[in-house]
Amino acid sequence: MRQLIAALRKEMLLQWRTRAQILAIFVFGATSLLLFSFAVGPNSTALRLHAAGFLWLALLLSSTLALAESFQLETEQKGLEGLLLLPASARAMYYAKAIANAFQLSILGIALVPVMVVLYDVSIENLFGVFGVIVLGAAGLSAPGTIYSAMASQARAKQTLLPLLLFPLVVPVLLASVKATSLLIAGDPMGQLKSWVTLVTSFDLIYWSLCGLVFGRVVED
Protein backbone atom coordinates (compact mmCIF):
# COMPACT_ATOMS: atom_id res chain seq x y z
CA MET A 1 0.00 0.00 0.00
CA ARG A 2 2.93 2.34 0.82
CA GLN A 3 4.35 1.73 -2.65
CA LEU A 4 0.97 2.22 -4.31
CA ILE A 5 0.48 5.59 -2.60
CA ALA A 6 4.02 6.72 -3.50
CA ALA A 7 3.57 5.67 -7.14
CA LEU A 8 0.10 7.25 -7.34
CA ARG A 9 1.52 10.49 -6.02
CA LYS A 10 4.16 10.37 -8.76
CA GLU A 11 1.52 9.71 -11.44
CA MET A 12 -0.66 12.63 -10.35
CA LEU A 13 2.35 14.93 -10.19
CA LEU A 14 3.40 13.90 -13.70
CA GLN A 15 -0.13 14.45 -14.99
CA TRP A 16 -0.19 17.91 -13.46
CA ARG A 17 3.21 18.80 -14.96
CA THR A 18 2.11 17.61 -18.41
CA ARG A 19 -1.35 19.22 -18.28
CA ALA A 20 -0.78 21.02 -21.60
CA GLN A 21 -0.76 17.59 -23.21
CA ILE A 22 -4.09 16.73 -21.58
CA LEU A 23 -5.56 19.97 -22.92
CA ALA A 24 -4.38 19.01 -26.41
CA ILE A 25 -6.05 15.60 -26.05
CA PHE A 26 -9.30 17.30 -24.98
CA VAL A 27 -9.17 19.50 -28.09
CA PHE A 28 -8.67 16.34 -30.16
CA GLY A 29 -11.75 14.77 -28.53
CA ALA A 30 -13.85 17.91 -29.06
CA THR A 31 -12.74 18.06 -32.70
CA SER A 32 -13.79 14.41 -33.13
CA LEU A 33 -17.27 15.28 -31.81
CA LEU A 34 -17.44 18.17 -34.29
CA LEU A 35 -16.41 15.93 -37.18
CA PHE A 36 -19.07 13.34 -36.27
CA SER A 37 -21.70 16.09 -36.48
CA PHE A 38 -20.42 16.99 -39.95
CA ALA A 39 -20.64 13.36 -40.98
CA VAL A 40 -24.30 13.09 -39.94
CA GLY A 41 -25.23 16.46 -41.41
CA PRO A 42 -27.89 18.94 -40.22
CA ASN A 43 -30.21 16.25 -38.91
CA SER A 44 -30.73 17.19 -35.26
CA THR A 45 -32.83 14.10 -34.51
CA ALA A 46 -30.11 11.75 -35.74
CA LEU A 47 -27.45 13.70 -33.84
CA ARG A 48 -29.39 13.47 -30.57
CA LEU A 49 -30.08 9.79 -31.17
CA HIS A 50 -26.39 8.94 -31.64
CA ALA A 51 -24.95 11.50 -29.19
CA ALA A 52 -23.93 8.90 -26.60
CA GLY A 53 -22.18 6.77 -29.22
CA PHE A 54 -20.28 9.75 -30.59
CA LEU A 55 -19.25 10.80 -27.06
CA TRP A 56 -17.79 7.38 -26.33
CA LEU A 57 -16.08 7.13 -29.72
CA ALA A 58 -14.44 10.52 -29.09
CA LEU A 59 -13.33 9.33 -25.65
CA LEU A 60 -12.03 6.03 -27.04
CA LEU A 61 -9.97 7.78 -29.73
CA SER A 62 -8.64 10.31 -27.19
CA SER A 63 -7.81 7.51 -24.76
CA THR A 64 -5.24 5.99 -27.14
CA LEU A 65 -3.33 9.28 -27.12
CA ALA A 66 -3.56 9.68 -23.34
CA LEU A 67 -2.56 6.07 -22.62
CA ALA A 68 0.38 6.13 -25.02
CA GLU A 69 1.59 9.39 -23.47
CA SER A 70 1.47 7.91 -19.97
CA PHE A 71 4.13 5.33 -20.92
CA GLN A 72 6.17 7.70 -23.05
CA LEU A 73 7.26 9.36 -19.78
CA GLU A 74 8.35 5.96 -18.42
CA THR A 75 10.55 5.10 -21.37
CA GLU A 76 12.42 8.43 -21.75
CA GLN A 77 14.90 7.77 -18.91
CA LYS A 78 13.76 4.22 -18.09
CA GLY A 79 11.91 5.55 -15.06
CA LEU A 80 9.73 2.49 -14.58
CA GLU A 81 12.67 0.09 -14.97
CA GLY A 82 14.50 2.10 -12.32
CA LEU A 83 11.58 1.81 -9.92
CA LEU A 84 11.25 -1.94 -10.48
CA LEU A 85 14.96 -2.36 -9.72
CA LEU A 86 14.60 -0.61 -6.33
CA PRO A 87 12.65 -3.01 -5.96
CA ALA A 88 9.11 -1.73 -6.26
CA SER A 89 6.12 -4.02 -6.73
CA ALA A 90 5.08 -4.22 -10.39
CA ARG A 91 1.48 -4.59 -9.22
CA ALA A 92 1.64 -1.34 -7.23
CA MET A 93 3.15 0.43 -10.24
CA TYR A 94 0.36 -0.92 -12.45
CA TYR A 95 -2.51 0.06 -10.18
CA ALA A 96 -1.06 3.54 -9.64
CA LYS A 97 -0.83 4.14 -13.37
CA ALA A 98 -4.21 2.56 -14.12
CA ILE A 99 -5.92 4.69 -11.43
CA ALA A 100 -4.21 7.84 -12.76
CA ASN A 101 -5.24 6.96 -16.32
CA ALA A 102 -8.83 6.26 -15.23
CA PHE A 103 -8.89 9.63 -13.46
CA GLN A 104 -7.55 11.41 -16.54
CA LEU A 105 -10.02 9.70 -18.90
CA SER A 106 -12.91 10.46 -16.51
CA ILE A 107 -12.00 14.16 -16.47
CA LEU A 108 -11.66 14.07 -20.26
CA GLY A 109 -15.05 12.37 -20.69
CA ILE A 110 -16.78 14.75 -18.29
CA ALA A 111 -15.22 17.73 -20.07
CA LEU A 112 -16.52 16.43 -23.42
CA VAL A 113 -20.14 16.30 -22.16
CA PRO A 114 -20.76 20.08 -22.48
CA VAL A 115 -19.25 19.97 -25.99
CA MET A 116 -21.66 17.16 -26.88
CA VAL A 117 -24.62 19.09 -25.40
CA VAL A 118 -23.80 22.19 -27.45
CA LEU A 119 -22.97 20.44 -30.73
CA TYR A 120 -25.82 17.91 -30.73
CA ASP A 121 -28.45 19.98 -28.88
CA VAL A 122 -28.91 17.27 -26.28
CA SER A 123 -30.73 17.74 -22.98
CA ILE A 124 -29.61 15.40 -20.23
CA GLU A 125 -32.11 14.32 -17.59
CA ASN A 126 -29.60 12.80 -15.17
CA LEU A 127 -26.28 14.62 -15.51
CA PHE A 128 -24.62 12.98 -12.49
CA GLY A 129 -25.73 9.59 -13.76
CA VAL A 130 -23.92 10.30 -17.04
CA PHE A 131 -20.81 11.34 -15.10
CA GLY A 132 -21.03 8.09 -13.11
CA VAL A 133 -21.21 5.98 -16.28
CA ILE A 134 -18.25 7.93 -17.71
CA VAL A 135 -16.19 7.09 -14.61
CA LEU A 136 -17.12 3.39 -14.89
CA GLY A 137 -16.43 3.30 -18.63
CA ALA A 138 -13.13 5.17 -18.21
CA ALA A 139 -12.07 2.57 -15.64
CA GLY A 140 -12.92 -0.15 -18.17
CA LEU A 141 -10.76 1.55 -20.81
CA SER A 142 -7.83 2.36 -18.55
CA ALA A 143 -7.27 -1.09 -17.01
CA PRO A 144 -6.49 -2.94 -20.26
CA GLY A 145 -5.27 0.30 -21.86
CA THR A 146 -2.51 0.69 -19.28
CA ILE A 147 -1.21 -2.83 -19.82
CA TYR A 148 -1.38 -2.57 -23.61
CA SER A 149 0.34 0.81 -23.63
CA ALA A 150 3.15 -0.79 -21.58
CA MET A 151 3.43 -3.52 -24.21
CA ALA A 152 3.20 -1.10 -27.14
CA SER A 153 5.81 1.26 -25.64
CA GLN A 154 8.43 -1.48 -26.15
CA ALA A 155 7.46 -2.05 -29.79
CA ARG A 156 8.55 -0.17 -32.87
CA ALA A 157 5.05 0.51 -34.26
CA LYS A 158 3.70 1.73 -30.91
CA GLN A 159 1.25 4.28 -32.39
CA THR A 160 -0.48 1.60 -34.45
CA LEU A 161 -0.17 -1.28 -32.03
CA LEU A 162 -2.04 0.24 -29.07
CA PRO A 163 -5.40 0.79 -30.83
CA LEU A 164 -5.07 -2.57 -32.58
CA LEU A 165 -4.70 -4.35 -29.26
CA LEU A 166 -7.07 -2.20 -27.22
CA PHE A 167 -10.13 -1.68 -29.39
CA PRO A 168 -11.26 -5.33 -29.72
CA LEU A 169 -10.88 -5.92 -25.99
CA VAL A 170 -12.92 -2.93 -24.84
CA VAL A 171 -15.92 -3.56 -27.14
CA PRO A 172 -18.11 -4.91 -24.29
CA VAL A 173 -17.31 -1.95 -22.03
CA LEU A 174 -17.84 0.49 -24.88
CA LEU A 175 -21.15 -1.07 -25.89
CA ALA A 176 -22.51 -1.11 -22.34
CA SER A 177 -21.30 2.46 -21.67
CA VAL A 178 -22.94 3.75 -24.85
CA LYS A 179 -26.23 2.04 -23.99
CA ALA A 180 -26.20 3.29 -20.39
CA THR A 181 -25.33 6.86 -21.44
CA SER A 182 -28.00 6.78 -24.14
CA LEU A 183 -30.65 5.68 -21.64
CA LEU A 184 -29.59 8.46 -19.26
CA ILE A 185 -29.91 11.04 -22.03
CA ALA A 186 -33.11 9.86 -23.70
CA GLY A 187 -34.85 8.34 -20.68
CA ASP A 188 -35.26 4.78 -19.48
CA PRO A 189 -38.94 3.75 -19.70
CA MET A 190 -38.10 0.00 -19.72
CA GLY A 191 -35.71 0.13 -16.71
CA GLN A 192 -32.74 -1.25 -18.67
CA LEU A 193 -30.14 1.07 -17.20
CA LYS A 194 -29.28 -1.11 -14.22
CA SER A 195 -28.36 -4.14 -16.33
CA TRP A 196 -26.02 -2.10 -18.59
CA VAL A 197 -24.34 -0.47 -15.58
CA THR A 198 -23.92 -3.92 -14.01
CA LEU A 199 -22.29 -5.14 -17.23
CA VAL A 200 -19.77 -2.25 -17.26
CA THR A 201 -19.02 -2.79 -13.56
CA SER A 202 -18.49 -6.54 -14.11
CA PHE A 203 -16.01 -5.95 -16.92
CA ASP A 204 -14.24 -3.34 -14.78
CA LEU A 205 -13.79 -5.91 -12.00
CA ILE A 206 -12.52 -8.56 -14.42
CA TYR A 207 -10.06 -6.21 -16.16
CA TRP A 208 -8.73 -4.65 -12.95
CA SER A 209 -8.18 -8.06 -11.35
CA LEU A 210 -6.54 -9.81 -14.30
CA CYS A 211 -4.40 -6.95 -15.60
CA GLY A 212 -2.84 -6.39 -12.16
CA LEU A 213 -1.76 -10.02 -12.12
CA VAL A 214 -0.05 -10.04 -15.52
CA PHE A 215 1.54 -6.58 -15.56
CA GLY A 216 4.78 -7.83 -13.96
CA ARG A 217 5.31 -10.27 -16.82
CA VAL A 218 4.73 -7.52 -19.39
CA VAL A 219 7.26 -5.03 -18.02
CA GLU A 220 9.96 -7.43 -16.84
CA ASP A 221 12.54 -8.63 -19.38
Add this chain to the structure above:
Amino acid sequence: MRGVSRRYGRRWALIDVSFTVPHGKVVMVAGRNGSGKSTLLRVLSTAIRPDLGTAKIEGFDLKHERDDVRRKVAILGHASYTYDELSAIENLQLMARLVGVDSSREAMLHLLNQVGLAERAEDSINTFSAGMRKRISLARVLLQKATVVMLDEPYGQLDPPGFRFIDGMVRHLRDEGVTLLMATHQLERASALCDLGIVLDRGRLTWEGAAKDLPSEGGLEPAGTPEGGP
Protein backbone atom coordinates in the same frame (compact mmCIF):
# COMPACT_ATOMS: atom_id res chain seq x y z
CA MET B 1 28.15 -16.58 -11.83
CA ARG B 2 28.47 -19.76 -13.88
CA GLY B 3 28.21 -20.04 -17.66
CA VAL B 4 26.08 -16.94 -18.10
CA SER B 5 25.11 -16.08 -21.66
CA ARG B 6 22.77 -13.46 -22.95
CA ARG B 7 21.74 -12.55 -26.47
CA TYR B 8 19.90 -9.72 -28.18
CA GLY B 9 18.08 -11.22 -31.14
CA ARG B 10 20.65 -13.39 -32.93
CA ARG B 11 23.71 -11.62 -31.48
CA TRP B 12 25.28 -13.04 -28.34
CA ALA B 13 26.35 -10.19 -26.04
CA LEU B 14 27.66 -12.49 -23.28
CA ILE B 15 29.03 -15.95 -23.90
CA ASP B 16 29.62 -18.47 -21.12
CA VAL B 17 30.87 -15.95 -18.55
CA SER B 18 31.89 -17.39 -15.16
CA PHE B 19 33.56 -15.63 -12.25
CA THR B 20 33.27 -15.09 -8.50
CA VAL B 21 33.64 -11.82 -6.60
CA PRO B 22 34.62 -12.02 -2.93
CA HIS B 23 32.50 -9.90 -0.60
CA GLY B 24 33.68 -6.30 -0.16
CA LYS B 25 36.02 -6.28 -3.16
CA VAL B 26 36.09 -3.67 -5.91
CA VAL B 27 36.18 -5.23 -9.37
CA MET B 28 36.98 -3.41 -12.59
CA VAL B 29 35.20 -4.68 -15.70
CA ALA B 30 37.23 -3.73 -18.76
CA GLY B 31 36.62 -4.23 -22.43
CA ARG B 32 36.07 -2.44 -25.71
CA ASN B 33 32.78 -0.85 -26.71
CA GLY B 34 30.29 -3.63 -27.35
CA SER B 35 32.31 -6.23 -25.44
CA GLY B 36 29.39 -6.98 -23.09
CA LYS B 37 30.29 -4.88 -20.02
CA SER B 38 26.92 -3.15 -19.74
CA THR B 39 25.05 -6.36 -20.49
CA LEU B 40 26.97 -8.11 -17.71
CA LEU B 41 26.07 -5.40 -15.18
CA ARG B 42 22.45 -5.32 -16.37
CA VAL B 43 22.19 -9.09 -15.94
CA LEU B 44 23.70 -8.89 -12.45
CA SER B 45 21.33 -6.08 -11.45
CA THR B 46 18.32 -8.13 -12.74
CA ALA B 47 17.42 -5.48 -15.33
CA ILE B 48 17.61 -8.28 -17.90
CA ARG B 49 17.57 -12.06 -17.55
CA PRO B 50 20.40 -14.34 -18.67
CA ASP B 51 19.43 -16.75 -21.45
CA LEU B 52 21.77 -19.45 -20.14
CA GLY B 53 23.71 -20.09 -16.96
CA THR B 54 23.15 -19.25 -13.32
CA ALA B 55 24.27 -16.45 -11.05
CA LYS B 56 23.88 -15.70 -7.38
CA ILE B 57 24.36 -12.49 -5.47
CA GLU B 58 24.80 -12.88 -1.71
CA GLY B 59 23.21 -16.30 -1.99
CA PHE B 60 20.14 -15.17 -3.94
CA ASP B 61 19.49 -16.56 -7.41
CA LEU B 62 19.23 -13.94 -10.15
CA LYS B 63 16.45 -15.73 -12.00
CA HIS B 64 14.25 -16.96 -9.17
CA GLU B 65 14.85 -14.54 -6.29
CA ARG B 66 14.86 -11.27 -8.16
CA ASP B 67 13.26 -9.16 -5.43
CA ASP B 68 15.80 -10.40 -2.86
CA VAL B 69 18.65 -9.61 -5.26
CA ARG B 70 17.19 -6.17 -5.93
CA ARG B 71 17.21 -5.36 -2.23
CA LYS B 72 20.95 -6.00 -2.21
CA VAL B 73 21.96 -4.44 -5.52
CA ALA B 74 22.03 -0.89 -6.90
CA ILE B 75 23.11 0.12 -10.39
CA LEU B 76 24.38 3.31 -11.92
CA GLY B 77 23.51 2.72 -15.55
CA HIS B 78 23.53 4.66 -18.81
CA ALA B 79 19.94 5.84 -18.21
CA SER B 80 19.36 8.04 -15.18
CA TYR B 81 16.21 6.13 -14.10
CA THR B 82 14.52 9.42 -13.29
CA TYR B 83 11.45 11.37 -14.42
CA ASP B 84 12.38 14.47 -16.38
CA GLU B 85 9.23 16.35 -15.37
CA LEU B 86 9.92 15.96 -11.65
CA SER B 87 12.49 17.92 -9.66
CA ALA B 88 15.62 16.33 -8.21
CA ILE B 89 14.13 16.23 -4.73
CA GLU B 90 10.78 14.84 -5.97
CA ASN B 91 12.58 12.04 -7.82
CA LEU B 92 14.58 11.10 -4.73
CA GLN B 93 11.54 11.32 -2.45
CA LEU B 94 9.65 8.95 -4.76
CA MET B 95 12.49 6.44 -4.61
CA ALA B 96 12.90 6.80 -0.85
CA ARG B 97 9.18 6.15 -0.30
CA LEU B 98 9.32 3.06 -2.50
CA VAL B 99 12.43 1.72 -0.76
CA GLY B 100 10.96 2.58 2.64
CA VAL B 101 13.73 4.84 3.92
CA ASP B 102 13.53 8.37 5.36
CA SER B 103 12.03 10.56 2.60
CA SER B 104 12.03 13.83 4.56
CA ARG B 105 13.15 16.98 2.81
CA GLU B 106 16.18 17.23 5.12
CA ALA B 107 17.31 13.69 4.31
CA MET B 108 16.95 14.31 0.57
CA LEU B 109 18.83 17.62 0.76
CA HIS B 110 21.62 15.86 2.65
CA LEU B 111 21.79 13.26 -0.11
CA LEU B 112 21.78 15.92 -2.84
CA ASN B 113 24.51 17.77 -0.96
CA GLN B 114 26.61 14.59 -1.01
CA VAL B 115 26.47 14.53 -4.81
CA GLY B 116 26.87 18.29 -5.18
CA LEU B 117 23.33 19.05 -6.33
CA ALA B 118 21.79 20.68 -3.25
CA GLU B 119 21.48 24.03 -5.05
CA ARG B 120 19.47 22.42 -7.85
CA ALA B 121 17.13 20.45 -5.57
CA GLU B 122 13.96 22.15 -6.83
CA ASP B 123 14.88 22.13 -10.54
CA SER B 124 13.32 19.67 -12.97
CA ILE B 125 15.63 16.95 -14.23
CA ASN B 126 14.99 18.11 -17.81
CA THR B 127 17.08 21.20 -17.04
CA PHE B 128 20.05 19.05 -15.94
CA SER B 129 23.19 18.40 -17.99
CA ALA B 130 24.34 14.83 -18.64
CA GLY B 131 26.89 15.09 -15.83
CA MET B 132 24.26 16.30 -13.38
CA ARG B 133 22.00 13.42 -14.38
CA LYS B 134 24.87 11.11 -13.54
CA ARG B 135 25.11 12.73 -10.11
CA ILE B 136 21.39 12.34 -9.43
CA SER B 137 21.72 8.67 -10.40
CA LEU B 138 24.51 8.38 -7.86
CA ALA B 139 22.26 9.88 -5.22
CA ARG B 140 19.76 7.17 -6.07
CA VAL B 141 22.46 4.50 -5.60
CA LEU B 142 23.43 5.96 -2.21
CA LEU B 143 19.78 6.11 -1.14
CA GLN B 144 19.36 2.38 -1.68
CA LYS B 145 22.10 1.49 0.84
CA ALA B 146 22.88 -1.58 -1.27
CA THR B 147 25.59 -4.08 -0.37
CA VAL B 148 26.50 -4.67 -4.03
CA VAL B 149 26.83 -1.71 -6.38
CA MET B 150 27.26 -1.79 -10.17
CA LEU B 151 28.78 1.29 -11.77
CA ASP B 152 28.47 1.33 -15.55
CA GLU B 153 30.96 3.84 -16.94
CA PRO B 154 30.73 6.11 -13.89
CA TYR B 155 33.23 8.61 -15.32
CA GLY B 156 31.26 9.09 -18.54
CA GLN B 157 29.99 12.65 -19.14
CA LEU B 158 31.71 13.98 -16.02
CA ASP B 159 34.19 16.86 -15.75
CA PRO B 160 37.54 16.51 -13.89
CA PRO B 161 36.00 17.43 -10.50
CA GLY B 162 33.37 14.81 -11.30
CA PHE B 163 36.14 12.22 -11.82
CA ARG B 164 37.52 13.00 -8.36
CA PHE B 165 34.01 12.87 -6.95
CA ILE B 166 33.52 9.32 -8.34
CA ASP B 167 36.91 8.27 -6.94
CA GLY B 168 35.88 9.54 -3.51
CA MET B 169 32.51 7.80 -3.76
CA VAL B 170 34.13 4.47 -4.69
CA ARG B 171 36.52 4.74 -1.74
CA HIS B 172 33.66 5.65 0.59
CA LEU B 173 31.58 2.65 -0.52
CA ARG B 174 34.60 0.33 -0.35
CA ASP B 175 35.33 1.47 3.21
CA GLU B 176 31.73 0.65 4.12
CA GLY B 177 32.25 -2.92 2.91
CA VAL B 178 30.19 -2.60 -0.28
CA THR B 179 31.09 -4.92 -3.14
CA LEU B 180 31.57 -2.91 -6.32
CA LEU B 181 31.69 -3.83 -9.99
CA MET B 182 32.83 -0.94 -12.15
CA ALA B 183 32.74 -1.06 -15.95
CA THR B 184 35.02 1.64 -17.29
CA HIS B 185 37.44 2.70 -20.00
CA GLN B 186 39.47 4.73 -17.47
CA LEU B 187 41.80 1.80 -16.83
CA GLU B 188 44.66 3.58 -15.06
CA ARG B 189 42.33 5.55 -12.83
CA ALA B 190 40.25 2.50 -11.95
CA SER B 191 43.31 0.28 -11.36
CA ALA B 192 44.23 2.48 -8.42
CA LEU B 193 40.80 1.95 -6.88
CA CYS B 194 40.03 -1.67 -7.73
CA ASP B 195 41.22 -4.89 -6.11
CA LEU B 196 40.39 -7.21 -8.98
CA GLY B 197 39.81 -6.91 -12.69
CA ILE B 198 38.17 -8.85 -15.48
CA VAL B 199 38.36 -8.26 -19.21
CA LEU B 200 35.56 -9.02 -21.62
CA ASP B 201 36.15 -9.36 -25.33
CA ARG B 202 33.29 -10.00 -27.75
CA GLY B 203 31.14 -11.27 -24.92
CA ARG B 204 33.72 -13.71 -23.52
CA LEU B 205 35.72 -13.40 -20.32
CA THR B 206 39.32 -13.31 -21.53
CA TRP B 207 41.26 -12.31 -18.44
CA GLU B 208 40.83 -12.08 -14.68
CA GLY B 209 43.25 -11.27 -11.91
CA ALA B 210 44.49 -8.48 -9.67
CA ALA B 211 43.57 -5.04 -11.04
CA LYS B 212 47.20 -3.87 -10.81
CA ASP B 213 48.23 -6.72 -13.14
CA LEU B 214 45.71 -5.77 -15.83
CA PRO B 215 47.48 -5.88 -19.22
CA SER B 216 48.12 -2.47 -20.79
CA GLU B 217 45.05 -1.31 -22.73
CA GLY B 218 43.29 -4.22 -21.00
CA GLY B 219 44.96 -6.65 -23.39
CA LEU B 220 42.38 -5.67 -25.95
CA GLU B 221 42.49 -6.28 -29.65
CA PRO B 222 40.54 -4.35 -32.27
CA ALA B 223 36.77 -4.69 -31.87
CA GLY B 224 34.67 -7.05 -33.92
CA THR B 225 31.26 -8.61 -34.03
CA PRO B 226 30.70 -11.49 -31.59
CA GLU B 227 30.59 -14.79 -33.41
CA GLY B 228 29.28 -18.19 -32.48
CA GLY B 229 27.39 -18.95 -29.29
CA PRO B 230 27.84 -20.51 -25.88
